[in-house]
Amino acid sequence: MTTPVLSIRNLSVEIPTRQGILKPVDRVSYDIAAGEILGVVGESGAGKSMAGNAVIGLLNRPAHIAGGEIRLNGARIDPLEGEEMRRMRGKEIGMIFQDPLTSLNPLLTIGDQLTETMLTHLPIGRKEAEKRAVAALDEVGIPGAKERIDSYPHEFSGGMRQRVVIALALCAEPSLVIADEPTTALDVSVQAQIIALLKRLCRERGTAVMLITHDMGVIAEAADRVAVMYAGRLAELGPVREVLTEPRHPYTHGLMASTPLASQGQTRLHQIPGSMPKLNYMPDGCAFHPRCPRAADKCRTAPAPTLTDGRAACWFPMVTEAAE
Amino acid sequence: MLAFVIRRVGQSILVLLIVGLVAFSMFRFVGDPIDNMLGQERTIEDVERLRAQLGLDQPFPVQYFRFLEGAIQGNFGVSYRQGREVSEILLERAPATLELAFVSGVLAIAIGIMLGVFTAIRRNGATAHIIMAASLIGVSLPTFLIGILLIYLFSVELGWLPSFGRGETVSIGDWWTTGFLTESGRKALILPAITLGLYQMTLIMRLVRSEMLEVLRQDYIRFARARGLKERAVNFHHALKNTMVPVVTVIGLQLGAIIAFAIITETVFQWPGVGLLFINAIQFVDIPVMAAYLMLISVMFVGINLLVDILYVFIDPRLRVDRTGGHS
Numbered sequence: 001m002t003t004p005v006l007s008i009r010n011l012s013v014e015i016p017t018r019q020g021i022l023k024p025v026d027r028v029s030y031d032i033a034a035g036e037i038l039g040v041v042g043e044s045g046a047g048k049s050m051a052g053n054a055v056i057g058l059l060n061r062p063a064h065i066a067g068g069e070i071r072l073n074g075a076r077i078d079p080l081e082g083e084e085m086r087r088m089r090g091k092e093i094g095m096i097f098q099d100p101l102t103s104l105n106p107l108l109t110i111g112d113q114l115t116e117t118m119l120t121h122l123p124i125g126r127k128e129a130e131k132r133a134v135a136a137l138d139e140v141g142i143p144g145a146k147e148r149i150d151s152y153p154h155e156f157s158g159g160m161r162q163r164v165v166i167a168l169a170l171c172a173e174p175s176l177v178i179a180d181e182p183t184t185a186l187d188v189s190v191q192a193q194i195i196a197l198l199k200r201l202c203r204e205r206g207t208a209v210m211l212i213t214h215d216m217g218v219i220a221e222a223a224d225r226v227a228v229m230y231a232g233r234l235a236e237l238g239p240v241r242e243v244l245t246e247p248r249h250p251y252t253h254g255l256m257a258s259t260p261l262a263s264q265g266q267t268r269l270h271q272i273p274g275s276m277p278k279l280n281y282m283p284d285g286c287a288f289h290p291r292c293p294r295a296a297d298k299c300r301t302a303p304a305p306t307l308t309d310g311r312a313a314c315w316f317p318m319v320t321e322a323a324e
Numbered sequence: 325m326l327a328f329v330i331r332r333v334g335q336s337i338l339v340l341l342i343v344g345l346v347a348f349s350m351f352r353f354v355g356d357p358i359d360n361m362l363g364q365e366r367t368i369e370d371v372e373r374l375r376a377q378l379g380l381d382q383p384f385p386v387q388y389f390r391f392l393e394g395a396i397q398g399n400f401g402v403s404y405r406q407g408r409e410v411s412e413i414l415l416e417r418a419p420a421t422l423e424l425a426f427v428s429g430v431l432a433i434a435i436g437i438m439l440g441v442f443t444a445i446r447r448n449g450a451t452a453h454i455i456m457a458a459s460l461i462g463v464s465l466p467t468f469l470i471g472i473l474l475i476y477l478f479s480v481e482l483g484w485l486p487s488f489g490r491g492e493t494v495s496i497g498d499w500w501t502t503g504f505l506t507e508s509g510r511k512a513l514i515l516p517a518i519t520l521g522l523y524q525m526t527l528i529m530r531l532v533r534s535e536m537l538e539v540l541r542q543d544y545i546r547f548a549r550a551r552g553l554k555e556r557a558v559n560f561h562h563a564l565k566n567t568m569v570p571v572v573t574v575i576g577l578q579l580g581a582i583i584a585f586a587i588i589t590e591t592v593f594q595w596p597g598v599g600l601l602f603i604n605a606i607q608f609v610d611i612p613v614m615a616a617y618l619m620l621i622s623v624m625f626v627g628i629n630l631l632v633d634i635l636y637v638f639i640d641p642r643l644r645v646d647r648t649g650g651h652s
Contacts, residue, residue: 056550090552097550102543106642107565116561117551152641168551 003074004031005175005208006055010306011068011078013047013054015279022279024050026232027068027306032176032208037199039223039240040212041255043276047232048212052178054078055210056093057085073175091121094169094207096198098181100161104153110137110164111149114171121172136167140197159190163197170201177202178210183218195222216259220244228252231276231287233304238311248312248319250292286315294318332633336626341392343622347615348391400616405608410616414598418620419500420490421590421597425583427513428521432582433575436525440532441567445559447537456533462526467585471519471592478515486512488594520589524578531574535567542566569640576632580625 013025025047032038040048053059055070057080070078072092080088089095097103105113114133118124124132130149137145140163153161162182169177179198183191199222202209211223219226219240226243228236228251236249247253257270274291277283286304289295294316304313311317358371358380375381379390394400400410439459443452479487491508493501503509539545540563548562587599594600598617605613637643 058546058550086552086554088552089550095547095550097543097547099543103547105544105548105562105566107569107640108562109641116553116557120551120553120557154642165547168547172552 002033004033005036005073006032006210007069007071007074008051008055009069009071011051011054011070012066013050013059013063014066015063017280019280023066024063024232024279025054028229028232028234029068029306030227030234030237032210034175034208035203035206036224037202037209037211037222039219039226040210040229041214041216041219041226042229042235043214045276045279046229048229049180051229052095052180052210052212055176056089056095056178057081058089058095087121090117090169090174091172092174092176094172094174094177096162096165096169096177096179096182099185100158100165101185103165104161104168106153109150109152110156114149114168117168118171132171136171137164139201140164140167141193142167158186159193162186162190162194166194166198166201170205170207173205174207176208176210178212180212181214182211183215184213191218192221198222216244216255228255231282232279233287234313235288236312236314243311248317249288249314250294250318251288252312253318254291328637329634332630336630339626340619340622344392344395344619345388347618348388350611350615350618351391395616395619400619401612403605403610403613405605405610405613410612413601413613414616414620415499417596417598417601419502420595421583421586421599423503424513424516424520424589424595424597425579425586428517428519428524429579429582431517432521432524432528432578436528437532437571439525440529441536441559441564443529444533444536444540447533455529459526459529462522463530467519467523467588468592470522471515471589474515474519475592485515487515490596516589516593516595519592520582520586523585524582527578528571528575532567532571535570536563539563539566565639569636572632572635572639576628576635580621580628583624584621 008031009029010027011025011029012023012027015022015024024045028047028051030038040051042048050059050063053063054065055077057077059065065078068078069076072088077085077088104110108116111130111133114136115126115129118129118132119126122129134145134149137148142148142160142163148156153164156164166182177198182198183194186194195218198209198211201207211218213219223240225238226236226240227234228243228249230251236243236247236252243252244256247256251272254270254272258272260269272291277287277290283290283300285298285300285302286292286295288304289299292299296316298315302315305315306313358374358378372381379387382390398411400414402408403410403413406413439455443455446452475487478485486508489512490503491510491512492506493503493509494505495501503513545558545563548558553562586595586597587602589595590597590599591603598620601613602617604610605617
């Protein structure tokens, strides 16, 4: 088997506070292969973005990587700091943010922002960078790229700006792209276009994508595999079809039942009772047990098994008859 | 863009007209100039003749119009005290004040921005904390006290720099005199320039710092970092430019304030500028000088603000309203 582009093993992120050490990411492991899109889903605060920020080395102090390994194309990147990590960002790992309205510098033309990024990472001259900037805008589907290169961000609509953001994240041809809720701030009609664009570009270039979202629809549309996170832990990991149709972790099951999918024709949506525990108030045993319909005594005392092999981090995974 | 400039110029003229009205009212309501000019032994005929001669028997709007007419041509009448043309006196004093204001303005802006950026980037460093604490002194000490302390330290105790006056000056052209070209002139400039600029410097520094901290929290700075741009480029190309938009306004206002507040510094250092002239004019109720000074300061304030508004458009592309393009 070839080396995955991104390989995370037992990654933990800790935030020391006065109340004690919080663990927004707790022993998470997953791989992403070249050209593969891994969807990372979970509620707000489940640690999905925090894991992404840890990979690109942009954790806000005092949050820091407390354990585990991050490998990019086989080489460890978690111990890198300062200048070495800066060289990785943009060049090896690109990142797309949630809100295209605020992620572009309002005072610089998009051409400036593109060429600056390329000149930082690629051994090319200004002329060549300008030529590539036009090509990059063309590739993300901005009409009249040649004329639009000198426009400022406020002269574009939200969807167009997100295309510019994607062009910026990809312009130095990174092998991994972390897309943190790339469609959440966009109109529904534009969301599908942006997802399709991201999918096409990554397939063409063989870029690995970590697609962080809370939208199951986006996952179903774009992802090859999906990682479900709950309270900092990985709850379930597997190919998208299997996880969505035959979830094994009770949390994934609840998540699916509460997602409006036209195909299911349900009239009332399911609700998972309760809410995700706060990081400073984690229950003993499995973090999900207070909300879990299948919880047994073991779940209340023993922490859920760490997901290494198999699909769900659960003592009593749900197994449908059809699958077994 | 052109419409914007025309509108702003129109507003500026309106402001100047109102200030002109206030300046003109002084002639009417702050004592009777005839009393001052004729003294104790006068006849009613003398008073009437002089009143007619000065045009003071005309109705109020006519007088105001004549005042404006004169003001536009730079003619503010004759100083009651010195018996010379007010414009001539102002012109003679203006270079001293302008040179002082220029040097302290440049000092305040350059050092203020540098320190502001430094304390924002290294906000947890010991040096930044020391600078921030020291800046409180600059903000809270009154100008005259700073001037007196500086005189005490550098003139009285150390004897390095002169405590008053402008030193030797050199004439350039018909009316401009400069202290930049002689050593004594440059030495004499140091203490007043620091005194006048210190408050503005700390103000600009604290403003730049807080704006910069705000900008550094923005998503586009995070995105610039995530693209692996060099720390230098992120701080100076991406963050500082955004910081400057609000800072430029305040700097503009402060430049006006530097010229206006030069009164105190000029008094402390006996600097022969228009501020000192104004203080002396108040003591002698020399209304033409006071009125002219008021007009001069307001022209500068309004002019600087107009410039700042136009400068905005160059910094912030979002204000270039009539630019074409943009499917928003």
